[in-house]
Amino acid sequence: MAITAFDFEKPLVELEQxxxxxxxxxxxxxxxxxxxxDELEKRQREIYAxxxxxxxxxxxxxxxxxxxxxxxxxxxxxFIEVHGDRFYADDKAVQCGFATFADMPVAVVAQQKGRDTxxxxxxxxxxxxPEGYRKAMRVMRLAEKFGMPIIVFIDTPGAFxxxxxxxxxxxxxxxxxxxxxxxxxxxxxxxxxxEGASGGALGVGVGDCxxxxxNSWYCVISPEGCAAILWKDRAMAEQAAQHLKLTAPDxxxxxxxxxxIPEPLGGAHRNPDDTYVNVxxxxxxxxxxxxxxxxDELVAHRYAKFRAMGRYLETGKEDV
Amino acid sequence: xxxxxxxKYTTLKPAVMRDRIPEGLWTKCEKCFAPIVTRxxxxxxxxxxxxxxxxxxxxxxxxxxxxxxxxxxEMFTEVQxxxxxxxxxxxxxxxRLKAAQKKSGFDEGVxxxxxxxxxxxxxxxxxxxxxxxxxxxAVVGERITRLIEHAADNGLPVIIVSxxxxxRMQEGILSLMQMAKTSGALTxxxxxxxxxxSVLTNPSTAGVMASYASLGDIIxxxxxxxxxxxxxxxxxxxxxxxxxxxxxxSDFVLEHGFLDLITERGEMKKNxxxxxxxxxxxxxxxxxxxxxxxxxxxxxxxxxxxxxxxxATADEAS
Numbered sequence: 001m002a003i004t005a006f007d008f009e010k011p012l013v014e015l016e017q018x019x020x021x022x023x024x025x026x027x028x029x030x031x032x033x034x035x036x037x038d039e040l041e042k043r044q045r046e047i048y049a050x051x052x053x054x055x056x057x058x059x060x061x062x063x064x065x066x067x068x069x070x071x072x073x074x075x076x077x078x079f080i081e082v083h084g085d086r087f088y089a090d091d092k093a094v095q096c097g098f099a100t101f102a103d104m105p106v107a108v109v110a111q112q113k114g115r116d117t118x119x120x121x122x123x124x125x126x127x128x129x130p131e132g133y134r135k136a137m138r139v140m141r142l143a144e145k146f147g148m149p150i151i152v153f154i155d156t157p158g159a160f161x162x163x164x165x166x167x168x169x170x171x172x173x174x175x176x177x178x179x180x181x182x183x184x185x186x187x188x189x190x191x192x193x194x195e196g197a198s199g200g201a202l203g204v205g206v207g208d209c210x211x212x213x214x215n216s217w218y219c220v221i222s223p224e225g226c227a228a229i230l231w232k233d234r235a236m237a238e239q240a241a242q243h244l245k246l247t248a249p250d251x252x253x254x255x256x257x258x259x260x261i262p263e264p265l266g267g268a269h270r271n272p273d274d275t276y277v278n279v280x281x282x283x284x285x286x287x288x289x290x291x292x293x294x295x296d297e298l299v300a301h302r303y304a305k306f307r308a309m310g311r312y313l314e315t316g317k318e319d320v
Numbered sequence: 321x322x323x324x325x326x327x328k329y330t331t332l333k334p335a336v337m338r339d340r341i342p343e344g345l346w347t348k349c350e351k352c353f354a355p356i357v358t359r360x361x362x363x364x365x366x367x368x369x370x371x372x373x374x375x376x377x378x379x380x381x382x383x384x385x386x387x388x389x390x391x392x393x394e395m396f397t398e399v400q401x402x403x404x405x406x407x408x409x410x411x412x413x414x415x416r417l418k419a420a421q422k423k424s425g426f427d428e429g430v431x432x433x434x435x436x437x438x439x440x441x442x443x444x445x446x447x448x449x450x451x452x453x454x455x456x457x458a459v460v461g462e463r464i465t466r467l468i469e470h471a472a473d474n475g476l477p478v479i480i481v482s483x484x485x486x487x488r489m490q491e492g493i494l495s496l497m498q499m500a501k502t503s504g505a506l507t508x509x510x511x512x513x514x515x516x517x518s519v520l521t522n523p524s525t526a527g528v529m530a531s532y533a534s535l536g537d538i539i540x541x542x543x544x545x546x547x548x549x550x551x552x553x554x555x556x557x558x559x560x561x562x563x564x565x566x567x568x569x570s571d572f573v574l575e576h577g578f579l580d581l582i583t584e585r586g587e588m589k590k591n592x593x594x595x596x597x598x599x600x601x602x603x604x605x606x607x608x609x610x611x612x613x614x615x616x617x618x619x620x621x622x623x624x625x626x627x628x629x630x631x632a633t634a635d636e637a638s
Contacts, residue, residue, distance in 0.1 A: 159530075161550030161558050166568060169578050171529035171549035179503040179535055198487075198496060199530040199549070206500055220487045220496040220527075225554075230409040230489060244492045245405045254404070256493050303504050307465070309497035310458030311404035 006058050008047055012266070015040045044265050051215070053250075054241040057223055059215040060194045061157075064269040066276070068110035068153035068193055069095055074276040075283065076101045079108065084135060088168060091132030093124045093156070094204070096139040101151065102284050104291075107143030109136045109204050110153040113194070126195075127160035130173035133203045137177050140184055149187040149287055152204050157222060159200035174203035181206035182302055185295025189286055191261070191279065192216040192248075193268075208302055209286050210256065212248035213279070214263040218256070219246035255309060259286065349373055351544075365585045374542045374585055376522065379431050379448040382481055386589050387444060388605075392435035395470070396463040401428055404458065405492050413490040416452070424450035428459040429484070432467040434476065438593040439605030443471035445480045447528070454484035456527050457491040461498025464532065468505040472512050477596055481519040482533040485551075486526025499531035506535050515599035517592060520547050520570075520579070538595060540581045540588070541570045548573070 005013045019036045022029060051059070059065070072079055076099035083090040095110045111128065114120030136152075143150045159170055181188060181204075190207035196218030212218060221229075226244060227236035251257035261282045264271035290298060347361045348354070351373035361368075365385065366375040377385070383392055407413040421427055429451045434443050445464050447454040464480065471478045487495040509516055518536025522545035529549055533539075541547060548568035556563055566572050570582045583591050593604050 159549065161555045163555065163559065163561070163563065163567070166548050166550065166555070167576050169534075169576070171526075172534045172578055174530040174549070175499075175503060175532070175534035178500055178531060179506055182500075182504040182507050199499065199527065202496055202499060203530070206504070219493050220491070221489055226489050240409075243405065243407050243409070244489075246492065251493060254492075254494060256497055303507075306497060306500045306504050309501055310461050310494050311402055311491075312458045312462055313400040313402045315398050315400050 006055070006062075008051075008055055009266075011043055012040065012047065015043060041265075048265055048267075052238070052242065053217070053244070053247050054223065054238040056215045056247050057195075057217050057237075057241050059267045059269075060217050062267065062269045063115075065194060066268050066272045067115070068112050068155050070272065071153055071191075071193060071276065071279055072099060072108055072110055074272075075280045076106070076108070082139060085131045085138060087131070087134060089129070089131045091124075091129050091135055092122050093126050093128040093160070094132040094136055096135055098143075098148070102287060105146075105148050107139055107148050107150045108153070109139060109150065111156045111201075111204065113155060124160060126156045127158055128156065128200065128203075129160050129162075129165045130168045130170050133159075133173035133177045136204050137180060140181070140188075144184050144186050147186060149189065149291060150184065150207075151283065151287075152188065152190040152207060154190060154192045154196050154201045154205055154218075155194035155216075156197055156200045157195050158197040159203060171199075174199045177203045178206055182306075183299060184302075185298065187287060187290035187293070187298060188302070189283060189290070191283065192218050192257075193279075195222075197222050206302065206306065208290050208298060208305070209258040210251075211259045211261055211282055211286060212251060212257045213261045213268060213275075214248055215267050216248060217241075217246040218248075218251055219244050254311075350375060367585055372543065372584075374522065374544060376449055376483065377585065378450065379426065379446045379483075382446045383431060383433075383435075383444065385585070386437055386479070386481075386592065387435035387442075388437065388439065392433055392444070394431060394433040396432050396466045397427065399428075399459050399462045399466070401457065401459045403490075404494055405490065407490040407492070409490075416490070420452050424448065426451045428463070429454050429456065429488075430460045430463050432463045434470075437479070437589065437596065437604070440593065440596040440600070440602060441476055442596070443467050443474075443476040443478045445478075447481060447483045449483040449523075452488060454482075454528075455486060455488035455495075456484060456498050457488035457495045458498060460488075461495075461501050464498075464502045465505045468502070468509055468516075471514060472505075472508040475512065475514065477514055477600060478509060478516045479519060479592060480516070480532060480536075481521060482524040482528050483521045484525070484528040484533075485523060486528065495527070499527055502532045503535060506532060515596070517595065519588065519592075521545055523547070525549070525551055525568075534578070536580075537599070538580045539578070540583050540591065541573065541579050542585055542588075543570055543582055545570045547579075 022033045079097055079099040081097040095112045097108050099108050111126050112123050113126035114123040140150050188207040190205050190210045192212045194216055198220050223237040223241035224234045226240040228234045248260045261278050264274040268275040346355045347358045349368040352371040354370040366377050401417050403414040426448045430445055430447050432445045445467050515537050518533050518539045520541040524533050524547050546568055573579050597603055
């Protein structure tokens with residue numbers, strides 16, 4: 001497996017290589033090996049304990065990070081994908097269907113990136129056209145009709161900005177989804193597994209709870225986009241990331257996310273299996289909070305949840 | 321030597337003409353560069369008399385244009401901005417807000433309130449483009465949500481006039497969530513079967529279009545307004561192609577099926593007034609002629625019909 005290493009990961013990769021070399025030496029120097037392993041763990045803890053927001057953004061985009069469908073395949077059984085929005089096309093940047101999870105049928109909406117260039121050309125780098133949002137809503141309405149909870153995996157660098165997308169109403173498709181998700185009479189659990197970029201994410205993101213993986217991000221704009229507009233320089237993305245408050249702990253603090261799903265040391269890509277276990281556990285935990293609620297309770301709870309978002313001052317209350 | 325001989329022709333380029341037009345007394349058209357006497361320009365609602373281009377109209381002027389004199393009551397001014405993220409780019413967001421307030425004369429990016437439109441009671445929001453590009457932060461979202469909830473509780477139709485470049489970046493994820501909050505509130509209005517008219521002016525893009533501005537029961541736009549999800553520059557950079565002529569302008573959006581109607585500024589109040597009658601069954605004070613005939617043909621007076629349709633509303637109003 002080709003591991004792409006970021007600058008801040010390089011010391012770790014070097015240590016890993018030395019461990020491998022030492023392991024293969026004859027005779028094996030067990031003392032040195034143990035020392036190296038201790039050193040690796042120590043450095044890992046140091047580095048990952050103080051990741052900057054920008055480093056988390058990089059991890060969220062890591063080429064080897066598990067993607068939405070990896071979670072579907074690992075956590076669920078008998079997934080059947082359904083295609084198309086019944087209006088125009090099948091958008092491959094979002095995969096939708098039905099599966100068994102926690103012994104019950106669920107609907108799945110999974111924004112899906114490709115693993116390599118060839119796959120990304122098919123998946124459009126996880127950037128949906130309007131058809132994707134309309135397909136997602138079609139499947140969510142089916143879930144509502146047949147009483148299935150909906151599980152949404154969010155991972156997109158944004159809704160696609162292109163001529164066709166505008167011609168076919170990208171804004172309308174997202175707006176309609178946002179509004180209509182408020183009316184769904186079944187539980188909606190959203191998990192940001194990688195990137196949650198702006199309207200592209202929110203277009204499938206109105207849930208009863210919003211969970212975030214430890215190294216995912218969710219914001220109104222990508223750090224690069226923000227840097228290009230406010231600093232007139234995309235290279236200022238690192239600084240923009242610092243100010244935008246886009247990490248999982250930030251979103252808990254701001255009252256947007258409900259829970260953080262821990263990732264193994266070094267990030268989800270270094271140990272996907274442990275990541276799957278953590279995601280499964282949190283998904284079940286949160287799903288169980290909502291499965292017994294009535295449709296009206298869910299709708300009221302969802303409205304109250306999003307109604308409370310936003311910070312502002314309130315002056316002259318005594319005048320009322 | 322002939323009197324009228326001219327050796328050289330001087331061509332005035334629009335750019336040169338622009339420079340020669342003095343400030344104040346004259347206004348130049350942004351599109352055809354024609355000089356217009358400022359007073360005429362303002363009397364024509366900032367629409368160029370030569371080419372018909374709709375220049376931006378101030379939010380206060382917009383309220384005056386749509387709402388009957390003396391009936392507008394501004395609401396939710398108690399909701400005021402704050403720098404929730406302690407955001408800093410070239411300057412900190414707190415100072416940016418203060419500077420914007422000073423420069424624009426508005427306290428935030430939207431005016432909300434109730435008033436009468438040709439005698440129809442309505443809830444109105446007008447976005448303030450002069451304030452940080454009409455961007456939507458927590459205050460815009462909260463005021464609009466409160467307005468929609470107030471309208472739903474009091475049986476009022478809602479009109480939202482958009483003029484916005486999108487979400488307010490300096491408020492990060494909280495500005496994104498205003499799209500959810502406002503769109504969610506519209507479900508309450510729909511449940512009461514109250515109409516919502518979305519009026520799009522130049523520009524209406526990104527965050528607002530991906531939320532309430534696209535969700536009108538009826539969506540009207542002024543001519544030649546820029547309307548879309550992504551800005552033209554972003555699209556051009558992404559796809560590396562020249563964009564088609566008129567791309568994302570009102571005509572283009574209507575042709576692709578996402579607008580009900582393009583209405584000139586001077587006709588906006590009349591068209592809203594007619595539709596308010598059609599959608600609420602309530603006849604306004606100053607109802608235009610044509611539908612009046614339809615009304616007079618009906619055996620039942622319209623006011624009675626209204627009471628039959630909406631007894632709850634009548635109760636609440638009293």
